[in-house]
Amino acid sequence: MNLHAVRAIYLFEMARTRRTLLQSVLAPVISTSLYFVVFGSAIGARIPEVGGVSYGAFIVPGLVMLNLLTQSVSNASFAIFFPKFSRTIYELLSAPVSHFEIVLSYVGAAATKSILLSLIILATAAFFVPLRIEHPAWMLFFLVLTALSFSLLGFILGIWADNFEKLQLVPLLVITPLTFLGGSFYSIDMLPPAWQTVTLFNPVVYLVSGFRWSFYGSADVAVGVSLGMSLLFLAVFVAIVTWIFRTGYRLKP
Amino acid sequence: MQPIISISGLAKTYDSGFVALKGVDLDIRPGEIFALLGPNGAGKTTLISIVCGLVRPSAGQVTVAGHDIVRDYRAAREMIGLVPQELTTDSFETVWNTVSFSRGLFGRPPDPAHIERVLKDLSLWPKKDSKLITLSGGMKRRVLIAKALSHEPRVLFLDEPTAGVDVELRRDMWQLVRRLRDTGVTVILTTHYIEEAEEMADRVGVIARGELILVEDKATLMRKLGGKQLTLQLARPLAQIPPALAHYGLSLAKGGREILYRYEAEREETAIVDLLQELGAAGIGFADLHTTQRSLEDIFVSLVAEPDAAEAAEAGKQP
Ligand SMILES: Nc1ncnc2c1ncn2[C@@H]1O[C@H](COP(=O)(O)OP(=O)(O)OP(=O)(O)O)[C@@H](O)[C@H]1O
Numbered sequence: 164m165n166l167h168a169v170r171a172i173y174l175f176e177m178a179r180t181r182r183t184l185l186q187s188v189l190a191p192v193i194s195t196s197l198y199f200v201v202f203g204s205a206i207g208a209r210i211p212e213v214g215g216v217s218y219g220a221f222i223v224p225g226l227v228m229l230n231l232l233t234q235s236v237s238n239a240s241f242a243i244f245f246p247k248f249s250r251t252i253y254e255l256l257s258a259p260v261s262h263f264e265i266v267l268s269y270v271g272a273a274a275t276k277s278i279l280l281s282l283i284i285l286a287t288a289a290f291f292v293p294l295r296i297e298h299p300a301w302m303l304f305f306l307v308l309t310a311l312s313f314s315l316l317g318f319i320l321g322i323w324a325d326n327f328e329k330l331q332l333v334p335l336l337v338i339t340p341l342t343f344l345g346g347s348f349y350s351i352d353m354l355p356p357a358w359q360t361v362t363l364f365n366p367v368v369y370l371v372s373g374f375r376w377s378f379y380g381s382a383d384v385a386v387g388v389s390l391g392m393s394l395l396f397l398a399v400f401v402a403i404v405t406w407i408f409r410t411g412y413r414l415k416p
Numbered sequence: 417m418q419p420i421i422s423i424s425g426l427a428k429t430y431d432s433g434f435v436a437l438k439g440v441d442l443d444i445r446p447g448e449i450f451a452l453l454g455p456n457g458a459g460k461t462t463l464i465s466i467v468c469g470l471v472r473p474s475a476g477q478v479t480v481a482g483h484d485i486v487r488d489y490r491a492a493r494e495m496i497g498l499v500p501q502e503l504t505t506d507s508f509e510t511v512w513n514t515v516s517f518s519r520g521l522f523g524r525p526p527d528p529a530h531i532e533r534v535l536k537d538l539s540l541w542p543k544k545d546s547k548l549i550t551l552s553g554g555m556k557r558r559v560l561i562a563k564a565l566s567h568e569p570r571v572l573f574l575d576e577p578t579a580g581v582d583v584e585l586r587r588d589m590w591q592l593v594r595r596l597r598d599t600g601v602t603v604i605l606t607t608h609y610i611e612e613a614e615e616m617a618d619r620v621g622v623i624a625r626g627e628l629i630l631v632e633d634k635a636t637l638m639r640k641l642g643g644k645q646l647t648l649q650l651a652r653p654l655a656q657i658p659p660a661l662a663h664y665g666l667s668l669a670k671g672g673r674e675i676l677y678r679y680e681a682e683r684e685e686t687a688i689v690d691l692l693q694e695l696g697a698a699g700i701g702f703a704d705l706h707t708t709q710r711s712l713e714d715i716f717v718s719l720v721a722e723p724d725a726a727e728a729a730e731a732g733k734q735p
């Protein structure tokens with residue numbers, strides 16, 4: 164294991180975040196605060212409780228998950244896309260590092276950032292709504308698992324994208340809609356039966372549901388299913404990354 | 417002696433179907449400076465990129481100090497430093513950070529003293545806290561070299577190190593390469609500047625259209641192909657060479673207004689002095705003189721020229 168390399172890449176990535184601290188932390192915090200002001204206080208006061216939880220509190224896990232997904236994907240995709248774009252990636256590819264070490268350091272850094280951000284958002288939420296976490300260990304587990312999976316997805320995206328447009332298109336056209344329709348702002352049983360079925364094809368539903376269960380002990384789908392699906396995503400993304408490195412796809416001609 | 421790099425049957429066909437390397441065999445000796453010459457698109461960068469792990473070979477093997485670059489990539493790559501042809505650097509990092517990063521990436525523990533030495537060697541020390549984006553092109557080139565040297569490699573690849581570099585920096589770089597060689601580092605450089613190969617290299621390889629068409633000691637190459645000629649422009653035309661000077665094998669040209677003297681560059685430096693003295697003694701005065709040498713450049717051009725172009729050039733030379 165080339166630990167010096169893992170450390171060097173990880174610290175390099177974290178330093179990059181520090182340089183852009185304002186935009187990478189402040190922006191998500193402000194935007195979620197706005198959600199809480201609007202949904203939690205203004206509109207939420209007129210919405211009845213969902214499963215014994217006030218609406219403002221109900222949306223907290225979904226909002227955190229929404230940020231976690233988008234931040235993981237964008238952090239990781241940018242981290243690997245940019246050296247590819249600026250051609251500085253030659254150094255990484257010529258270094259004595261294994262594929263596992265490359266993924267570990269980039270995905271680890273991206274996941275660290277999005278987890279820290281999620282915790283900050285959670286803390287922010289506590290200012291606006293009464294927060295309760297019934298299963299803190301599971302909460303952290305889901306947080307870390309999802310951060311890793313979607314940082315991996317971002318890593319894949321960053322390698323696949325050959326221009327900035329593609330890099331932004333997938334988060335915009337796929338990830339954001341899926342998270343908004345993934346039960347962040349509503350419980351599935353509020354939907355008409357037909358839509359309930361359709362919703363089950365949205366992978367994000369399982370992530371949000373499991374995460375919300377760790378807060379309030381109730382969920383849209385059984386927590387075991389959520390856990391299984393989360394692990395499945397991780398497995399699928401690991402498989403794709405493995406394939407990418409084995410074939411040199413978009414990395415080595 | 418066991419070669420430090422051994423390349424055998426190396427071929428590369430890009431996904432586009434373009435055949436960039438057609439079965440290259442090459443051994444690099446430890447501690448030598450090897451210059452790889454070749455026109456644009458010959459396959460120099462492709463060759464280097466395969467050895468460094470940036471391009472996947474289509475066929476063939478490469479070992480670095482006995483380590484296969486695929487199976488034993490870690491050991492192979494730890495020994496190599498690469499300075500790429502293109503100027504590719506981060507923008508917002510400082511010189512110090514980017515060079516320290518490279519050392520870590522290659523698996524070495526931090527060693528500020530070594531980084532300091534490298535930066536000072538490359539005259540980068542005053543710039544150590546500057547952001548890369550604020551540096552000039554020549555400075556960025558130095559940074560790339562510093563990055564490549566940060567982990568104390570045994571083999572250094574310089575892919576056109578002096579392209580777009582001013583005379584002073586080029587001389588600095590030559591000095592650096594010599595110093596590295598003195599510490600036992602093997603240097604492989606590609607270049608378009610023949611003078612660079614002539615000045616620097618112990619051995620020269622010429623690559624054209626994906627094939628290595630010549631590998632030779634530079635000295636041998638120059639001797640084999642590079643005789644010299646001294647031309648003396650006489651003050652007064654001469655009808656014939658005085659018999660006393662016959663042993664020089666001189667010939668007359670331009671209707672007796674020039675004397676031509678062919679000699680081997682290496683061995684007969686002193687013969688010129690004798691010749692000039694004897695000419696003086698014989699009362700033959702000259703107005704001007706110059707020497708010409710068949711340089712690597714001439715040799716190179718004739719080697720890599722398209723076959724029919726070479727024939728045309730030969731034909732053009734005949735009076
Ligand atoms: N990724 C690629 N896909 C397809 N063809 C490529 C690729 N990279 C290089 N080539 C082609 O392979 C040939 C050799 O390229 P290479 O960069 O090795 O040449 P070179 O000798 O380094 O030339 P130069 O002196 O211009 O740097 C060129 O014709 C180039 O167009």
Ligand SMILES: [Mg+2]
Binds near residue numbers: 460461462501575
């Ligand atoms: Mg090249």
